[in-house]
Amino acid sequence: MxxxxxxxxxRIAHALAAEIRQRSTRPWVIMEICGGQTHTLMRYGIDExxxxxxxLVHGPGCPVCVTPLETIxxxxxxxxxxxxxxxxxxxxxxxxxSDTDLFHVKAEGGDVRIVYxxxxxxxxxxxxxDRKVVFFAIGFETTAPAHAMGVLRADRLGLKNFSLLVSHVxxxxxxxxxxxxxxxRVQGFIAPGHVCTVVxxxxxxxxxxxxxxxxxxxxxxxxxxxxxxRMLVIQLEEGRAQIENQYVRSVHYEGNRPAQExxxxxxxxxxxKWRGIGSIPGSGLFLKEKYAAFDAxxxxxxxxxxxxxxxxxxxxxxxxxxxxxxxxxxFGTRCTPDKPLGAPMVSSEGACAAYYQYKRHLVTL
Amino acid sequence: MPPTINTNAISLHSEAVSNDExxxxxxxxxxxxxxxxxxxLLGHGSGGKLSADLLRDVFLPALSNPVLDRLEDQAVxxxxxxxxxxxxxxxxVKPLFFRGGDIGSLAVHGTINDLAxxxxxxxWLSAAFILEEGLPFDTLRRVVTSVQQAAAKAGVQIITGDTxxxxxxxxxxxxxxxxGIGRVRDxxxxxxxxxxxxxxxxxxxxxxxxxxxxxxxxxxLQFETQVNxxxxxxxxxxxxxxxxxxxxxxxxxxTRGGLSSTLNEIAAxxxxxxxxxxxxxxxxxxxxxACEMLGLDPMYVANxxxxxAVVAPLAAQDALRALQGHPxxxxxxxxxxxxxEHPRMVVMRTSLGTTRIVDMLAGDQLPRIC
Numbered sequence: 001m002x003x004x005x006x007x008x009x010x011r012i013a014h015a016l017a018a019e020i021r022q023r024s025t026r027p028w029v030i031m032e033i034c035g036g037q038t039h040t041l042m043r044y045g046i047d048e049x050x051x052x053x054x055x056l057v058h059g060p061g062c063p064v065c066v067t068p069l070e071t072i073x074x075x076x077x078x079x080x081x082x083x084x085x086x087x088x089x090x091x092x093x094x095x096x097x098s099d100t101d102l103f104h105v106k107a108e109g110g111d112v113r114i115v116y117x118x119x120x121x122x123x124x125x126x127x128x129x130d131r132k133v134v135f136f137a138i139g140f141e142t143t144a145p146a147h148a149m150g151v152l153r154a155d156r157l158g159l160k161n162f163s164l165l166v167s168h169v170x171x172x173x174x175x176x177x178x179x180x181x182x183x184x185r186v187q188g189f190i191a192p193g194h195v196c197t198v199v200x201x202x203x204x205x206x207x208x209x210x211x212x213x214x215x216x217x218x219x220x221x222x223x224x225x226x227x228x229x230r231m232l233v234i235q236l237e238e239g240r241a242q243i244e245n246q247y248v249r250s251v252h253y254e255g256n257r258p259a260q261e262x263x264x265x266x267x268x269x270x271x272x273k274w275r276g277i278g279s280i281p282g283s284g285l286f287l288k289e290k291y292a293a294f295d296a297x298x299x300x301x302x303x304x305x306x307x308x309x310x311x312x313x314x315x316x317x318x319x320x321x322x323x324x325x326x327x328x329x330x331f332g333t334r335c336t337p338d339k340p341l342g343a344p345m346v347s348s349e350g351a352c353a354a355y356y357q358y359k360r361h362l363v364t365l
Numbered sequence: 366m367p368p369t370i371n372t373n374a375i376s377l378h379s380e381a382v383s384n385d386e387x388x389x390x391x392x393x394x395x396x397x398x399x400x401x402x403x404x405x406l407l408g409h410g411s412g413g414k415l416s417a418d419l420l421r422d423v424f425l426p427a428l429s430n431p432v433l434d435r436l437e438d439q440a441v442x443x444x445x446x447x448x449x450x451x452x453x454x455x456x457x458v459k460p461l462f463f464r465g466g467d468i469g470s471l472a473v474h475g476t477i478n479d480l481a482x483x484x485x486x487x488x489w490l491s492a493a494f495i496l497e498e499g500l501p502f503d504t505l506r507r508v509v510t511s512v513q514q515a516a517a518k519a520g521v522q523i524i525t526g527d528t529x530x531x532x533x534x535x536x537x538x539x540x541x542x543x544x545g546i547g548r549v550r551d552x553x554x555x556x557x558x559x560x561x562x563x564x565x566x567x568x569x570x571x572x573x574x575x576x577x578x579x580x581x582x583x584x585x586l587q588f589e590t591q592v593n594x595x596x597x598x599x600x601x602x603x604x605x606x607x608x609x610x611x612x613x614x615x616x617x618x619x620t621r622g623g624l625s626s627t628l629n630e631i632a633a634x635x636x637x638x639x640x641x642x643x644x645x646x647x648x649x650x651x652x653x654x655a656c657e658m659l660g661l662d663p664m665y666v667a668n669x670x671x672x673x674a675v676v677a678p679l680a681a682q683d684a685l686r687a688l689q690g691h692p693x694x695x696x697x698x699x700x701x702x703x704x705x706e707h708p709r710m711v712v713m714r715t716s717l718g719t720t721r722i723v724d725m726l727a728g729d730q731l732p733r734i735c
Binding site: 001004008010013014042043044045046048049103104106107108116222338357358359360361362 | 403404405406407408414650653654657659707710712715716717718719720721722724
């Protein structure tokens with residue numbers, strides 16, 4: 001496939017890996033933020049190619065994983081209401097809430113639909129004026145513009161039966177929390193290419209000024225990630241800390257202005273709880289007062305629905321890169337994708353699930 | 366007149382339960398009750414782990430017998446010195462008509478293929494139609510004509526049938542069940558439990574065509590594709606393979622759940638590992654592209670006209686040539702081998718030369734959000 005196979009080319013990948021191994025004088029600790037990148041690293045066994053030259057730890061960038069338990073419980077409550085059609089991205093349906101998941105609610109008769117785009121949810125609301133259509137809007141900065149456009153479109157159409165259950169999180173505040181942690185080991189970051197396509201690179205420069213840590217914006221294919229790692233290793237070896245862009249075919253320094261404007265029109269920033277980590281200041285997007293009529297939290301008054309996370313899971317340490325999934329005593333035994341104890345095992349992009357799915361044969365359980 | 370077969374053998378699909386587990390299950394005398402709040406999910410029909418759970422927890426404890434417990438795609442029973450293969454399958458595909466086929470031809474091909482994978486020559490089929498109130502006559506006629514044409518082309522007869530009509534909303538247009546009877550060739554005995562370390566794994570052609578052709582026509586997923594369903598009857602391909610070699614250990618058609626589920630079932634049943642070579646697995650460019658776009662893995666996408674063969678090491682080249690010499694197997698390839706290492710796990714040698722697991726899916730494959 002053109003524009004894809006080039007970035008999966010074994011010859012180029014091996015050459016990059018060899019250069020990383022040769023340049024690296026110590027096992028630099030590098031974190032990729034995005035779950036999509038974690039998925040690629042595991043699926044292609046890039047850790048195997050690099051050996052001990054780099055210590056790859058995996059970040060909190062799986063939106064499905066970090067959506068708080070109580071938000072999932074709220075989605076489940078809504079899906080069980082006879083007047084509601086709950087619309088979601090597919091991989092949210094299997095994520096367990098406190099006592100069930102959306103697949104089971106669907107089987108009980110709940111009206112749960114899978115879509116690829118929030119505009120499909122707006123169309124559903126338009127076609128079924130008798131149903132209250134709630135779109136489960138999760139994700140990082142990547143999905144926020146499409147969700148904002150959904151609200152703007154519903155507003156333009158004058159829809160009274162469309163709302164968003166918002167669970168939007170932002171990447172830079174999470175990196176800041178991680179770097180401020182006394183246990184932090186991470187020496188360089190691969191920033192999420194899709195997020196930066198929207199927001200650009202500026203926010204990451206602030207992090208570099210504050211923490212003197214190199215950040216390379218990376219893509220999602222094996223060659224992208226190896227090239228990003230090579231760029232980080234060169235910076236680390238030379239004692240530099242700069243923002244660099246490996247994913248030039250998608251990311252511009254300024255990002256995508258119209259997308260940023262759509263986000264700014266509809267959403268505002270406030271503190272947000274992350275599953276497995278806790279509350280992070282200024283890390284969430286919420287619907288502005290002007291669009292309160294599209295906010296499912298307010299339309300349905302969901303504040304009474306709260307939940308406690310299981311205590312035995314070490315997900316905070318995994319999501320912050322202090323530990324690897326395989327350091328957990330429950331990994332692959334008491335905690336599996338079928339019966340996850342915590343956030344990183346629930347979605348295929350979570351670090352624990354990626355290790356379980358692709359690397360189990362190399363681990364003694 | 367065809368013989369009337371009276372047997373308790375029932376052929377169920379989704380065979381991921383290992384032999385050890387099925388032995389343990391034989392000890393149960395009644396169905397194990399599931400917790401009251403559990404319900405059937407769509408994933409229980411996906412051919413993955415949930416389907417296997419259903420067999421293990423509900424069907425086998427209640428219905429266990431030596432023929433059923435083998436959990437092959439078809440039951441093989443003896444009658445007056447003749448070995449008969451019997452299989453049954455229900456078809457609920459949506460939409461009813463798709464690029465490269467329809468529910469009628471699919472219902473014929475699917476059941477013929479389950480007989481063929483047991484080394485049987487398909488002879489007779491039954492066809493039962495469940496029709497939804499309000500279905501246009503024209504739709505039914507088109508489907509029945511397709512059943513007739515597919516059966517005639519494959520050289521089998523539909524010798525009995527049934528029709529039921531249910532209230533509007535109780536079915537989705539047409540559901541079809543077909544049961545097939547075939548005669549197992551002398552000296553042939555395939556089983557998912559017969560794979561041995563060193564054996565070679567082949568597939569008969571491009572993977573994922575059927576699943577992508579169906580997905581392309583699903584509501585809400587409008588994308589243009591030139592991919593046709595591979596729906597086809599495979600018994601003549603099997604015949605050609607068996608003429609070339611007697612060293613076939615196991616044949617399976619990787620339908621729902623895709624190649625990955627089929628190989629995991631064989632690995633579990635034979636208590637062996639498998640190592641696949643990613644670059645050797647045939648997937649069309651269009652199917653790869655659609656999978657990239659939808660966040661799917663072709664290893665899990667359904668096929669309706671492909672077979673997987675596990676053959677003895679020395680027979681591999683003969684088997685490959687035999688498959689490639691048939692129109693339905695011209696793109697056949699050797700994709701890996703059976704290993705003694707990592708038993709019950711299917712491991713892929715990636716395009717970068719590293720390794721990863723190819724796991725069985727829990728339920729349906731879900732599109733990822735980013």
